[in-house]
Amino acid sequence: MLTQVTSPQQVFFAPQRLVVPLFQRPYVWSRELQWEPLWNDITRLVDAIAAGDSQATHFLGAVVLQTQQTVLGGLPQHTVIDGQQRLTTLQVLLDALHAELVDRGYVGLAGQVEGLVENGESFRVGVEDRFKVWPTNRDRETFAAVMSAPSPVDYRVLPAGRLRDAHEFFARSIASWLDSDASTADSRAGLLVPAVTTRLQLVSIQLQANEDAQEIFETLNARGTPLTAADLIKNFVFQRFDGTDEATEQAYLEYWYAFETPFWEAEVTAGRIRYTRSSLFLTQWLTARTLLDIPAREVFAQFKRYVNSSSGDVNALLKDLKAAADRYRAFTEASESHDGALDRVALFVYRISTLDSELAKPVLIWLGEREQAAITDDERDRFLGVLESWFVRRALVRVQSQGANRFIVDLLTTLSQRPAGARIDDVARDFLTSQRSTVGYWPDDAEVRRELVDLEAYRRLRRGRLRMVLEAVEDRYRGFGIDGQRPFSAAPVSRGVCTIEHIMPQEWRANWGDDTVNDTDRDQLVQTLGNLTLVTQSLNTRLSNAGWTGEAGKRASLIRHDTLLLVRNVVHEHAEAWTEEDIRTRTSSLIDSILAIWPVPQGHVSSTDSAVERAQYRVEVADLLRAGAVSAGAVLYAKPAAYRGSTAIVEENGHLAMADRVFATVSGAARFLQGGGTVAGWNFWCVDETLTRTLADVRSDYASGI
Structure with a gap:
């Protein structure tokens, strides 16, 4: 490993290809979070140099490149292990700078930049050899169009996307800055080019072909835009894929590309955490395969452990993942149909989705795995009826769900270890009726009736x-x-x-x-x-x-x-x-x-006076909204003296909005102000400017029926 501090000029000057593996995520940097701060840093750097600071620099971060073997006479090639967002952004910035310099007749300065974005024609064999950086396949068409567009660039005819937007942003920013004072335009251009090419600094980590690129990738992944579990898993799987570049790309297109479509990139909520659907699916699939309760922060580590402890056949793993993903998408999309009869699986998914629960998804994934191939459709449907009754009855009596993830894993373990010939619906029924803890018990008829007979259902149950x-x-x-x-x-x-x-x-x-x-x-x-x-x-x-x-x-x-x-x-x-x-x-x-x-077995009694302590209601802000105890748009006021003057707005779904951020819980919003740690959110917020009535007071009145 060779580590050195370098500049864009040193990174890009030599004829070469820096190739982003097809299995890395596409370009995701944005104006607000990266482009604008970078441009502001560049202009401050130029101002510092102009003011006489001859040593001024600006550090951009690290890039990791791994040398690849190439045929004699071919362009040297390096794989971009980490830092593709930085390298791609620098290429777009340099190309936009080149275009603006050409437009203004700064031929010499433009020539200093041109060699950093294009390999000379005498070095090219294929069309793509023109470019110093070659992005992941999802971005190649747009990147090539943007980087080869003639000056002045007509952005209206370029393919839409972040790369086009980035090029336009930098071009307009450079133009505005150069043209802000016509009398100093020449000197400003003369400072801008060397500042961008030689005073921006990168730490370049150069790996040899036999070094462990994945370890470095994982260590540095938190830089820039955080990677999802799906990003990390994709990189890990394809780093281990044993095949030619063509075979790797074919496997990516066949087994992974679908995960980068809108369905899988959509954000979904599980509990209080938002995930991309692909990351949530991978968590649920891993739970179904390992029968472990896996926290979000441990998904990637557990995935590596699972792969390393299994056969290690990446191709077989990808096939299994793709088959499970196809089933998952099929029942998800079927459940979203408004009209017509649904099969039992889709109806189960629809009904459970109204309970805001993702808990059952590992069970559905488990049912579709090859180990369960002997389960008949009729047996599966009866089992789903049992499980649906458990979910719905608990929702109707509003039992706390804390610990339910672990409980579902216990259910799956019991089902997986069932005796030969035992039906899963019978095993599940016996398991659920035997539960006596709050987290697992199955409410009986008497409890459901007792709960619903006087319940203000319109106010106390979520509308869906x-x-x-x-x-x-x-x-x-x-x-x-x-x-x-x-x-x-x-x-x-x-x-x-x-x-x-x-x-x-x-x-x-x-x-x-x-x-x-x-x-x-x-x-x-x-x-x-x-x-x-x-x-x-x-x-x-x-x-x-x-x-x-x-x-x-x-x-x-x-x-x-x-x-x-x-x-x-x-x-x-x-x-x-x-x-x-x-x-x-x-x-x-x-x-x-x-x-x-939603029946229970005949004679089932969910609790006795000594066996189960009646679960207490879990009141949320959304409950207070439905009951009219607070209203959407209401202002909440921080009570602790250290945070006086801080406020949050109650949104229609019960979340709190504050400082351009949205929090699902009152404690989450309070922790944000406090900077972490434990906080009693209901006592932290007041509903009046006099700070005499807390949300805890409102909740107490609601629970008492006042």
Whole structure:
């Protein structure tokens, strides 16, 4: 290994090719985070030199290059192990500088730059030999177009992308800086060129062909834009791939390229952490393969350990990953269809997704692996019914989910070690009914009924999961999902599109006044399950709050706007009135349907007085929003004296926005201000400028039903 401090001129001057491996991520630097700060650093450097500081330099970071063997007479070639974002940005900057110098007639200065971005024609064999740096395959077309565009550059005809945007940014910045004072333009250009080419500094780490490039790559990956677990795993796998360059590229295109498409690069949330979907999938796949609970920070280390302890056949590993990824994408996209019947896997994924849970994904991946090939579709579907009941019932009684990741791993371990011939649905059922801890127990019928009968479901349950439950009841009314019965409707209800409507309106006082009722009791009752339904069209406020009878009444409005069976029984069996007793009766009936849709084994009792301590509600800011205890856009005020004056804004989803950042929890926002450590977020924030009422006070009132 040879390490030295160098400059862009020294790195790029010699005829050579610096090749970014196809398996590294594409160009991701941006104006706000990298281009603009770099340009500001360059202009400050020039100002320092102009002011007489002849030793002024600016350090850019490190690059790692590994020498590759080339045929005699060919261009020397190096693989870019780390620093491709810096090297690519420098090439774009130098090319933009060259173009602006040519436009202004600075031929000599332009000539000093040209040799740093292009290899001379006499050294070229292929078209790509023109370029000093050759990026990963996803960027090659745009890079080549941008770097070979004639001056003046017409950016409108270049392919869209970050590389074009970077070139345009630097070109416009250079032009603005050079033209800001016509009287000094010549001297400014004369300072800019040597400053960029010789006073920017890099640490160049040169590896020989037999040195461990992966170790260096992992050590330096935190520089610049952090790498995801998928980035690190991709680099690790293809560094180990045993084959020619052509075979490596073919394997990349066949097995990995799909991970760099929008579906897999989308950000998704699991718990309180945001991942790219590819990184989350790789975590879940690794969990399914190793039967270990793997924290996000350990995914790459665990992946290396898994590969090193298995056969080490990278080609077989890539095939397994691709097959699992294809299944994962298929059931994910199928679950997002709004209309038509879903197969059992897709329906399971849809319903679990409304619970904001990624916990079941390792189980689905495990089911699709070759070791489970003997499991029949019928056995799998029965198992998913058992697992779905466990998830939904726990969500309805709002059990805390802390520790559930470990619990799912324990379930998978139990399933993997089942006796020969044992069915996984039976094994899962026995495992779940045996649980007595808060993290694993399966709520029985009595507990679910006790929880739902008076629950202000509209306020206490998240809207997506409440809608899913009502959809499931509607589908049961249509005959879907009942063993041994054929549906008597053409299709299930559309998923995720209906709105939740109160039958007796929340604003009941205007047209439903009754001196004999207790206002507080009725306010609570209208939020319960029996007063809620799905409607296929939104009712306007006037119709929604109308009285029950008459042509302009709520009943007539529901008949006109809806065709669902959930509504039909209400409007046809209650022509004269909709009362408190009707709501209670319907609540009990809906609970009966819920218990039938998501059953537990006959005789199952989830707890006794001594076996299970009843789980406490986990209240979130989103719960307070739904209940009207706080409002979207509300300002929260930091209470500790050290942070007085700091505020956060409550967003519609319950997150807190502060200093151009968004936090999923009140403690996360507080830790950001505090700079880390442990903090009681609910007591940290107040809802009034006088700092007399904390969020903890609001939460306490909410939990007490005040």
